[in-house]
Amino acid sequence: MHARVPVVTTAALLGGTVLMFPGRHAELGSPGTVPVIVSHRGASGYAPENTLAAADKAAELGFDWVETDVQRTRDGELVVLHDDTLERTTDVERVHPGRAPWKVEDFTAAEVALLDAGSWFGPSYAGARVPALRQFVDRVSRNHQKLLLEIKNPELHPGIERQTLKLLSNEGWLDPAHVDGGLIIQSFSADSVRTVHDLHPGVKTALLGTPSFGDLAECARFADQINPAYASLSVGYIAAVRALRGPHGRPLEIFTWTVDDADDARRAAGYGVDGIITNTPDVIRRALPQRLPRG
Template sequence: MHARVVAATAATILGTGLSLLSPGSGARAGEVGEAAEPGGPTVIAHRGAAAYGPENTLAAIDNAADLGFSWVENDVQRTKDGELVVIHDDSLARTTNVEDVFPGRAPWKVKDFTAAEIARLDAGSWFSPVYAGTRVPTLRQYMRRVEHNHEKLLLEIKNPDLYPGIERDTLKLLGNEGWLDPGHLGRLVVQSFSTDSVLAVHELKPAVTTAYLGKPGAGQLPRYARFADLINPSYGSLTRGYVSAVHAFEGPHGRRLGVFAWTVDDVDSARKVAGYGVDGIITNKPDVVRSATGAD
């Protein structure tokens, strides 16, 4: 579908059962952040409220649920034997004890280890002794915990250049877990820093809500609006004018393009980007952003 310029007050973006209303309209911010105050941006717990638990783990998304947040964000990569796992870095070194368990296998890339090997690693002690023994979850385990917690997911396909075909693999697993059924599509957004990866997801499963991580120039927005429902830049790169420029286009599902800003962890920045009219804020400290912006 070609992009079409629409009124700046156009309502709702995102897929089935999921809407975002224009900030300041006096209406709810929508089911993206069910508890948002009128006009407030959706708050998304980055890597599962990563300020309060080991990122991208089941414990982290449990923390987000305990804090009262329904949207969480994660990162997906693929093991040597084809298992999808939830981890941010392409190396296991920062967030696990891989150097102790497999000392001779530097640089400890995710793609060089089997799922069984990664399952042996401690992914919690680096954060706090309280989380000792926490594991790197598979995407299947992660999705089942998200479902158990009644949460919603902003899923990032990480480093797709390292994992040819990871878009198809990810969508297949999501489908097998029921997340591509109509009742779940409103609870899922798939994003990437790779334009080609976002385009691949859209072409493989056009009904899925997609997001591009980055800040295309204003002249490129018509192109991105053909396959991305959201444009998600770093908060420091944003201006009120750019948010308005994004909002002036329809995405592939005929709804206004949205903007989620990342990664905002302090009160002043949260208030600033909320004032720009962003639709969502991705944060390691969702409680701080909630307090700053009036979202809940």
Template sequence: MHARVVATAAAAALGTATLFSPTSDARAGEVGKPLVIAHRGASAYAPENTLAAIDKAAKLGFSWVENDVQRTKDGRLVVLHDDSLRRTTNVEKVFPDRAPWKVKDFTAAEIARLDAGSWFSPAYAGVRVPTLEQYMRRVEHNHEKLLLEIKNPELYPGIEQQILKLLGNEGWLDRRHLERLIVQSFSAASVRTVHELKPALTTAFLGKPPVTQLQRYARFADLVNPSYGSVSTGYVASVHDLDGPHGRPLRVFAWTVNDAATARKLAGYGADGLISNKPDVVRAALVAD
């Protein structure tokens, strides 16, 4: 276990901002309840990873949203979950001869031509895949907070540095914004790289490391974020028993929780956050519990 005194002193020496606290968000529900994060925006109600989805989350009263970041052929960062454009755009119609329609094989200008809303509902026809710049500006406009996932970093060498540069250019690496930002990935190497490049930033590992390996992850990750089906009371307690790189107990955000019964169960396990396509359903369950 990390020595909390030592870790806290190290964090102070780095001049880190006051790190985010799950229970400090007034919109999370009652004090002591898990934070509710809108997964890819309010993605049950608007096309995922679009400006419309984070606008919908804001209208529902949620300040934390989650997104996914990938890179285009010409080096632009875009907000999209899959490494292919096929599922959530009309790329097959616009570029029928470009299978398998990988994000990395298209320029940002080509992607900007695609309809990223009609697949979800005719009401969202014409919605576009946002660049990360566009996305960050809308998050700022909405006064939201962001759980940013680096998607498929093995496909995009150097994407960690590029994302941090863009976040800095957009003003998201100052003391005030660091309290509103978490960067996560399924790649431990990617999370470690982000932590080494920007030690003040809150970071999260997506997945469920064995309990015997948690101390290693605690050197570079502030949160461990597993699938909800893999979580137990004992696992959450094991995570909480360790301090992360900023001298705070590790936290657990579970994904993807979309129904009341699961939300209550995970809250009972002691999860600090629940990532949901239906954040309003989860919030109602937690408030009523």
């Protein structure tokens, strides 16, 4: 996630619907309760980010919620990757020399599958791959985990919202059990979040960043959460967010990111955030006043 401020604009409706049914969405928290801990790109402090190993490490540490990112390859496959280029977290410069700037959308899924996405983190993870989104949600399901899925750079991938929802449906992730408490789709793009809500109103959605006070009411029409960077948190802003109800009739929630420091975690919990997104979930769990209940 990057600290970009989204601009609320009118989304172009794509037409049609995808498996619409109303979601109930139990509230995750409120002021004075222990926030949900979300493993950022998996337990990425201990395993290479956005890999199956990172999801497994979060499960090994005992954490249900995993955050990850989705983008699309040149031939239209959905893959799990944060950056819009491949160079930071893979060996793309060695495997595919001469193809700078190594943008994700310039490579086919088969070409991405050849890359080593683990050696940069440590030799024990050599050979880890960039997962297809299908592979990642499969692993999260096997681990009995929940998914906070970020649509990255949607302006580069027109129609990715519909495609992502279709894949999630095919993999069984749009059933009531997941929609009512195991899946949240987020983006920095207000248009993208609105599109997800329009296509499948039952799905819980989140807008990343810190929209202005004046834009919050409009955001509440299509987003269940406002998820700001930790550095931008304030008591006044949280109060303004919580004063509004989202599209499912519940007070807007707040997941803050990326918090890896124990003191920051305690401060965020004191503010009353509903969730803390972190690379080191075990550190945050130890910092909070009570052990977080699973689920």
